[in-house]
Amino acid sequence: MQESYKPQKIEQKWQGRWEKTKLYKARENYKQPKYYVLEMFPYPSGRIHMGHVRNYCIGDVIARYKKMQGFNVLHPMGWDAFGLPAENAAISQGIHPAKWTYDNIDYMRRQLKQLGFSYDWDREFATCDPDYYKWEQLLFLDMFEKGLVYRKKSPVNWCPDCKTVLANEQVEEGRCWRCGSEVEIKQLEQWFFKITAYAEELLSYCDRLKGWPEKVLMMQRNWIGKSKGAEIKFPLIDHPGEITIFTTRPDTIYGITFMSLAPEHPLVQKLTKGSPQEKVVNQFIDRIKKQSHLERMAEDVEKEGVFTGAYCQHPLLDKKIPIYVANFVLIEYGTGAVMAVPAHDQRDFEFAKKYNLPIKVVIQPPDRTLDPETMEAAYTEPGILTNSGPFDGLPSEAAKEAIIQYLEEKELGKRKISYRLRDWGISRQRYWGAPIPVVYCPKCGIVPVPKEELPIILPLEVSVKEKGASALADYPAFLETTCPKCGGKAQRETDTMDTFVESSWYFARYACPDEKKAPLDKKRVDYWLPVDQYIGGIEHAVLHLLYARFFTKVLRDLGWLKIDEPFINLLTQGMVCKETYRCPEHGYLIPEEECKHRRCIYCGKKVEIGRLEKMSKSKKNIVDPEKMINQYGADTVRLFILFAAPPDRDLEWSPQGVEGGYRFLQRIWRLIKEISPSLNNKQRKNWDEKEKLLYRKTHQTIKKVTEDIERFHFNTAISALMEFFNVITHFVQKNETTRPLVLKDAIEKFVILLSPFVPHIAEELWHLLGHKTWLIEQPWPKWEEEALKEERLLVIIQINGKVRARMEVPAEISAEEVKKQALNQERIKQLLTGKEVKKIVWVPKKLINIVA
Ligand SMILES: [Zn+2]
Numbered sequence: 001m002q003e004s005y006k007p008q009k010i011e012q013k014w015q016g017r018w019e020k021t022k023l024y025k026a027r028e029n030y031k032q033p034k035y036y037v038l039e040m041f042p043y044p045s046g047r048i049h050m051g052h053v054r055n056y057c058i059g060d061v062i063a064r065y066k067k068m069q070g071f072n073v074l075h076p077m078g079w080d081a082f083g084l085p086a087e088n089a090a091i092s093q094g095i096h097p098a099k100w101t102y103d104n105i106d107y108m109r110r111q112l113k114q115l116g117f118s119y120d121w122d123r124e125f126a127t128c129d130p131d132y133y134k135w136e137q138l139l140f141l142d143m144f145e146k147g148l149v150y151r152k153k154s155p156v157n158w159c160p161d162c163k164t165v166l167a168n169e170q171v172e173e174g175r176c177w178r179c180g181s182e183v184e185i186k187q188l189e190q191w192f193f194k195i196t197a198y199a200e201e202l203l204s205y206c207d208r209l210k211g212w213p214e215k216v217l218m219m220q221r222n223w224i225g226k227s228k229g230a231e232i233k234f235p236l237i238d239h240p241g242e243i244t245i246f247t248t249r250p251d252t253i254y255g256i257t258f259m260s261l262a263p264e265h266p267l268v269q270k271l272t273k274g275s276p277q278e279k280v281v282n283q284f285i286d287r288i289k290k291q292s293h294l295e296r297m298a299e300d301v302e303k304e305g306v307f308t309g310a311y312c313q314h315p316l317l318d319k320k321i322p323i324y325v326a327n328f329v330l331i332e333y334g335t336g337a338v339m340a341v342p343a344h345d346q347r348d349f350e351f352a353k354k355y356n357l358p359i360k361v362v363i364q365p366p367d368r369t370l371d372p373e374t375m376e377a378a379y380t381e382p383g384i385l386t387n388s389g390p391f392d393g394l395p396s397e398a399a400k401e402a403i404i405q406y407l408e409e410k411e412l413g414k415r416k417i418s419y420r421l422r423d424w425g426i427s428r429q430r431y432w433g434a435p436i437p438v439v440y441c442p443k444c445g446i447v448p449v450p451k452e453e454l455p456i457i458l459p460l461e462v463s464v465k466e467k468g469a470s471a472l473a474d475y476p477a478f479l480e481t482t483c484p485k486c487g488g489k490a491q492r493e494t495d496t497m498d499t500f501v502e503s504s505w506y507f508a509r510y511a512c513p514d515e516k517k518a519p520l521d522k523k524r525v526d527y528w529l530p531v532d533q534y535i536g537g538i539e540h541a542v543l544h545l546l547y548a549r550f551f552t553k554v555l556r557d558l559g560w561l562k563i564d565e566p567f568i569n570l571l572t573q574g575m576v577c578k579e580t581y582r583c584p585e586h587g588y589l590i591p592e593e594e595c596k597h598r599r600c601i602y603c604g605k606k607v608e609i610g611r612l613e614k615m616s617k618s619k620k621n622i623v624d625p626e627k628m629i630n631q632y633g634a635d636t637v638r639l640f641i642l643f644a645a646p647p648d649r650d651l652e653w654s655p656q657g658v659e660g661g662y663r664f665l666q667r668i669w670r671l672i673k674e675i676s677p678s679l680n681n682k683q684r685k686n687w688d689e690k691e692k693l694l695y696r697k698t699h700q701t702i703k704k705v706t707e708d709i710e711r712f713h714f715n716t717a718i719s720a721l722m723e724f725f726n727v728i729t730h731f732v733q734k735n736e737t738t739r740p741l742v743l744k745d746a747i748e749k750f751v752i753l754l755s756p757f758v759p760h761i762a763e764e765l766w767h768l769l770g771h772k773t774w775l776i777e778q779p780w781p782k783w784e785e786e787a788l789k790e791e792r793l794l795v796i797i798q799i800n801g802k803v804r805a806r807m808e809v810p811a812e813i814s815a816e817e818v819k820k821q822a823l824n825q826e827r828i829k830q831l832l833t834g835k836e837v838k839k840i841v842w843v844p845k846k847l848i849n850i851v852a
């Protein structure tokens with residue numbers, strides 16, 4: 001009786017052997033060309049989900065393929081282990097964040113090993129390990145010395161649910177990236193990384209990242225948001241000082257009719273204190289404070305404001321400009337003050353209409369004349385200057401230049417490039433993170449911890465009880481310390497670093513995870529970096545991917561790295577989606593458990609099967625990878641995921657597809673198992689047609705699979721292998737007794753080409769075929785151009801026995817195909833017009849006779 005395909009048994013066996021021989025260990029071999037493939041490392045949330053599996057399957061194909069191509073491959077894995085979920089679990093379940101994190105790591109590592117990924121596990125680390133964050137603290141101090149870290153009080157994004165500050169990059173349309181809560185603005189003392197010092201380089205180097213998706217680059221460019229314009233000063237009247245604004249439209253300066261300040265602008269209080277307007281202004285501010293940040297940013301928010309009673313001086317005209325406080329001006333953008341030109345800015349226009357403020361046209365469009373009385377919206381396009389003194393008649397672009405020059409001569413303003421990018425606030429008011437190595441001394445102020453005192457270890461004996469400020473503030477053994485400068489009593493910083501700091505340089509540490517004396521070992525880092533292929537989700541486009549680029553440049557400038565950019569090629573994989581089940585009353589349902597016969601088990605109502613959505617717990621449409629592995633084996637899961645869609649597209653989970661993948665592997669298993677004993681090395685001198693065809697198909701498949709893997713078209717590579725396997729099967733069935741060398745060669749090539757996708761079954765079959773070597777050490781096959789050429793035949797086409805045309809076709813063409821091609825010949829089509837084809841006779845390799 002034939003032994004059936006038992007994937008779990010095979011997979012365990014080979015995983016054990018690979019691990020024992022350290023088959024995937026990456027060793028520095030400085031003469032061999034290297035290839036560094038990396039998938040974004042996971043947060044140890046508990047279990048591996050299908051999104052992870054997809055990400056790592058893609059990376060594993062590339063790693064295995066490159067290794068077989070002769071590269072020295074680095075393919076590491078580790079854990080982005082600090083972060084809020086651990087702390088929240090601690091609060092809700094009473095488990096210490098460290099235990100929760102390390103337990104999850106153990107569980108997930110075992111799951112990853114079940115999938116047979118070719119990781120060098122010797123390089124594994126978790127970022128919550130002091131051996132890792134120690135070096136991060138050192139880098140913080142290096143950056144502090146260079147002026148790349150500073151502390152300041154500023155308005156920050158505050159998530160009321162996570163009870164911590166968020167960086168601008170962590171706010172998506174006014175909401176927390178993690179929990180979706182509306183973000184509030186708070187004034188807080190914070191540590192900042194000076195990412196703006198690299199704004200121009202981060203922007204201009206986008207052009208060099210040829211291996212990145214254009215979409216990601218576009219998002220980064222927009223995020224950095226460079227704009228050219230002028231900074232202009234407006235002296236205050238009856239008050240000392242001035243208002244500074246930034247504008248990209250200096251050409252509209254003669255159209256200013258008022259000035260708008262953000263309610264939080266410090267000048268507001270100074271201008272109104274003790275004035276008759278003080279009360280109404282304060283009432284207005286109190287009211288606006290209740291408006292959420294999100295509302296105030298919205299385009300359709302009602303533009304509201306109040307006059308402060310104060311005026312400033314127009315820099316180019318003898319004119320007093322009233323100063324207003326306005327809800328739509330935000331303190332965290334620009335200078336928190338806006339020169340208002342209602343004729344040429346829509347928000348200013350709406351504001352002016354509401355409060356009956358003058359509208360002065362200073363730009364005329366080329367095709368009509370604007371009249372402030374009848375305008376229904378601001379005119380924001382370029383045009384010709386009017387009502388603008390000496391600049392009348394100039395086109396907008398030229399006028400921008402001329403006005404900036406004039407302002408600079410008069411010292412009333414200056415040319416300025418402005419970026420939307422803000423410095424990266426890295427203080428988090430949470431416990432489970434890397435401590436910031438700074439102490440506060442009543443005498444000496446901010447004192448950095450001396451480098452030899454590192455690491456400042458996060459104490460594990462702290463109990464994390466409730467949401468709120470970092471538990472470190474209530475833990476005297478950590479908090480109380482002595483000042484490194486004067487020796488007096490001092491207190492440690494109790495905020496921890498944003499976890500995005502850890503992920504900003506982990507890829508470099510993988511080059512030398514055991515380095516004891518420094519953050520990085522330059523020799524090894526120079527060899528392995530940059531990452532040749534990085535793979536992860538597009539949701540990191542302006543978060544992690546921007547921070548990692550920034551950090552690479554900082555590490556370069558600190559002398560640790562020689563590269564400018566961390567990732568040469570970036571692949572952003574699509575999501576894993578599945579349909580959703582929904583009861584009109586009970587919401588999303590778990591397909592098998594909460595609905596029976598398409599009815600809700602709670603109320604009996606008909607279940608709606610909804611559209612495809614990203615797998616998520618809340619939509620109850622997840623498929624557990626471990627369950628799938630137990631049922632079908634890891635190879636089937638890998639095969640399905642790689643076959644179902646190209647890596648950059650969304651993938652639809654399909655139970656039939658999984659089943660189909662499993663059956664394919666079973667067929668391979670049965671056939672090779674059955675015929676392997678009878679395969680021989682004898683080759684006949686004169687090949688028959690079937691042998692020629694098999695030989696050609698072998699080389700065609702090598703070419704196709706190689707080219708497809710290079711382009712990450714894994715799905716079409718797998719279909720080519722399926723097609724190849726059909727040809728092999730056919731050959732075996734038609735040649736019951738002969739098992740020539742060409743068949744053995746075809747089967748071996750097939751197994752090699754298959755191995756990056758389904759490494760376990762491939763290894764098993766490889767050994768079954770009598771090999772003692774590891775598949776991964778097998779050179780990737782090369783195709784011979786000569787072998788690809790198809791033999792062609794000249795075929796005669798007759799109609800009713802008369803020769804009417806000739807055509808060339810491949811020698812192995814099927815009867816069906818040759819008939820189709822004959823009927824498609826122009827001349828034959830013409831001759832058959834109006835006639836009915838009764839019969840087509842195909843005399844193989846010779847002629848076709850059409851009876852009509
Ligand atoms: Zn949140």
Ligand SMILES: [Zn+2]
Pocket residue numbers: 441442443444445483484485486487488490
């Ligand atoms: Zn001191």
Ligand SMILES: [Zn+2]
Pocket residue numbers: 583584585586587600601602603604605
């Ligand atoms: Zn229901």
